[in-house]
Amino acid sequence: MKQNIQLPEGSVGKQTTTLNLGPTHPATHGVFQNILEMDGERIVDAIPTVGFIHRAFEKIAERRAYYQITPLTDRLNYCSSPINNMGWHMTVEKLIGAELPKRVEYLRIIIMELARIADHLVCNSVIGVDTGAFTGFVYVFEFREKIYEIFEEICGSRLTTNIGRIGGFERNFTEIAFQKINQFLKDFPKAMKEFENLFNRNRIFMDRTMGVGGIDAERALNYGFTGPNLRATGIDYDVRVAHPYSGYQDLEFTVPIGTTGDVYDRFLVRNEEIWQSLSMIRQCLEKIKDHDPAIFHADIPAFYLPEKQDVYTKMEALIYHFKIIMGETEIPVGEVYHSVEGANGELGFYLISDGGRAPYRLHFRRPCFIYYQAYPEIIKGSMLSDAVVTMSSLNLIAGELDA
Amino acid sequence: MNNEEIKQQLSTKFGNAVSMFEEPYGLLTFTCETDSNLKVLNFMHDELGFHFLNDLTAIHYPEQKDKELAVVYLFQNIRTGQRVRMKVFVPISKPDVYTATGVYATANWLEREAYDFFGVNFVGHPNLIRIMNVEEMDYHPLRKEYALEDQSRTDKDDDMFGR
Numbered sequence: 214m215k216q217n218i219q220l221p222e223g224s225v226g227k228q229t230t231t232l233n234l235g236p237t238h239p240a241t242h243g244v245f246q247n248i249l250e251m252d253g254e255r256i257v258d259a260i261p262t263v264g265f266i267h268r269a270f271e272k273i274a275e276r277r278a279y280y281q282i283t284p285l286t287d288r289l290n291y292c293s294s295p296i297n298n299m300g301w302h303m304t305v306e307k308l309i310g311a312e313l314p315k316r317v318e319y320l321r322i323i324i325m326e327l328a329r330i331a332d333h334l335v336c337n338s339v340i341g342v343d344t345g346a347f348t349g350f351v352y353v354f355e356f357r358e359k360i361y362e363i364f365e366e367i368c369g370s371r372l373t374t375n376i377g378r379i380g381g382f383e384r385n386f387t388e389i390a391f392q393k394i395n396q397f398l399k400d401f402p403k404a405m406k407e408f409e410n411l412f413n414r415n416r417i418f419m420d421r422t423m424g425v426g427g428i429d430a431e432r433a434l435n436y437g438f439t440g441p442n443l444r445a446t447g448i449d450y451d452v453r454v455a456h457p458y459s460g461y462q463d464l465e466f467t468v469p470i471g472t473t474g475d476v477y478d479r480f481l482v483r484n485e486e487i488w489q490s491l492s493m494i495r496q497c498l499e500k501i502k503d504h505d506p507a508i509f510h511a512d513i514p515a516f517y518l519p520e521k522q523d524v525y526t527k528m529e530a531l532i533y534h535f536k537i538i539m540g541e542t543e544i545p546v547g548e549v550y551h552s553v554e555g556a557n558g559e560l561g562f563y564l565i566s567d568g569g570r571a572p573y574r575l576h577f578r579r580p581c582f583i584y585y586q587a588y589p590e591i592i593k594g595s596m597l598s599d600a601v602v603t604m605s606s607l608n609l610i611a612g613e614l615d616a
Numbered sequence: 617m618n619n620e621e622i623k624q625q626l627s628t629k630f631g632n633a634v635s636m637f638e639e640p641y642g643l644l645t646f647t648c649e650t651d652s653n654l655k656v657l658n659f660m661h662d663e664l665g666f667h668f669l670n671d672l673t674a675i676h677y678p679e680q681k682d683k684e685l686a687v688v689y690l691f692q693n694i695r696t697g698q699r700v701r702m703k704v705f706v707p708i709s710k711p712d713v714y715t716a717t718g719v720y721a722t723a724n725w726l727e728r729e730a731y732d733f734f735g736v737n738f739v740g741h742p743n744l745i746r747i748m749n750v751e752e753m754d755y756h757p758l759r760k761e762y763a764l765e766d767q768s769r770t771d772k773d774d775d776m777f778g779r
Contacts, residue, residue: 263725263747263748264747264748264749267748267749269757271733271758272757272758272764273764275764276764307641432721434667434668434694435667435720435721435722436721436722437668437669437670437720437721437722448694450668450694455697456697547640547641548640548641548645549640549641550641550643550671550690550699550701552670559670561670561671561690563671563673563688563690565675573675574675574676576671576673578670578671578690582725582729583722583725583726585725586721586722586724586725587721615748616748
């Protein structure tokens with residue numbers, strides 16, 4: 214069956230134009246194809262096509278041992294890989310019933326919130342680029358780079374981080390890592406204020422984004438919107454509050470919401486979330502002072518890889534190392550769903566274990582795959598240039614969309 | 617409303633059509649008869665306030681005779697944050713399930729995905745075509761009979777692409 218919009222019989226009388234937007238188009242920031250039916254500059258209908266970079270992660274995961282699935286999650290929403298990584302670790306920890314020390318949970322929050330800031334910066338500054346304001350993009354991308362340097366200090370990589378392990382972190386945070394985090398907390402608010410001053414009350418930007426790409430709360434809920442896109446419509450659903458994980462219940466933060474669910478509200482919600490994330494990182498840095506600074510993983514030797522020098526010198530460490538690497542650890546049989554608040558919505562992991570070395574079935578609930586189906590409805594009747602802004606404001610990530 | 621109350625309401629309303637109630641990791645899970653899934657979906661949405669379909673996917677259990685495919689729904693009540701999981705089992709020879717698209721718009725692409733990978737036929741779906749794979753594909757790749765490639769095979773040339 215062909216997806217393309219077919220010309221009707223005797224198409225001489227056809228009033229509309231078919232336009233292919235994508236799959237590789239500079240305005241779509243990723244591999245997205247939309248076959249648009251245009252009446253002049255207005256969009257009459259749209260058919261999105263997905264699956265261009267489908268890599269069958271769910272199938273691949275059915276052969277991989279649990280610790281080997283983390284790199285797959287990196288490649289879902291690659292703008293905030295650490296959230297995906299830790300979401301996966303927490304899913305497995307929920308399955309095996311592991312309790313984590315408080316310090317590890319707070320360290321995870323620090324990393325996840327930094328990742329959220331990086332993701333929101335990309336999304337919001339790109340909304341600026343799509344409306345013709347390149348300057349804000351340049352202001353904040355310097356700080357996205359700083360966040361990546363923090364990740365690099367902690368885990369050695371930047372974009373696809375593979376950060377942490379089941380049960381904690383692969384190594385403790387260094388002194389330099391904390392210095393970099395503190396420096397970021399000191400410098401970033403200034404740039405963020407500048408960014409907000411550039412956009413928030415900017416007449417041109419407001420005219421360009423207000424009332425564009427709006428969706429009401431009921432439709433958004435019916436379409437399964439989550440994350441900032443849902444909150445921009447006025448529903449205060451946040452997984453960190455509704456189903457707290459990793460110690461978010463210990464922190465003080467507010468969930469910003471919008472009212473109209475348009476591009477402008479999404480932009481403002483994300484900006485406010487960045488401030489909330491900064492406050493959460495500060496709280497966590499304060500809270501970890503009460504805990505032993507040497508703790509960076511849970512005491513679950515059957516799942517957490519032992520230190521390499523112990524493997525060479527201690528019998529138990531060698532046995533556990535062998536068992537974990539060969540996938541011979543005892544995994545309970547069970548079904549578990551765990552979700553985290555990803556940068557663009559609720560990222561869920563539905564894991565079914567039959568006790569084998571690999572999951573029996575693993576399903577990723579990818580937020581942008583679910584809400585992208587509302588895109589044709591949102592852009593119907595709007596201008597082509599508004600459709601471009603709407604797409605970037607939805608924070609669609611091709612890697613997550615296609616899994 | 618806690619899990620016990622939801623279980624009571626569902627059992628009174630649907631009797632034997634809903635069964636196998638359990639609570640793995642605190643999440644109420646039950647199985648629904650294939651024919652009544654749409655009634656239960658409507659009841660969940662309209663009466664119990666589960667306006668949000670978190671997730672929909674399928675699972676393949678090749679060893680379960682006449683119950684090879686399971687369609688799994690995960691509902692959420694957005695006000696209370698409560699989640700409920702529902703399973704519908706269908707035989708692989710006749711994998712027909714009523715579509716949830718009329719109740720939840722979320723289900724549209726998720727059902728297309730379940731069709732694409734498992735071949736579940738969602739009766740009444742407005743546009744049941746493949747979503748990730750190419751349209752010419754004539755099998756459903758996430759079924760268990762399609763094993764992943766043998767990692768130890770040596771008949772392929774590794775010089776260009778490291779294996």
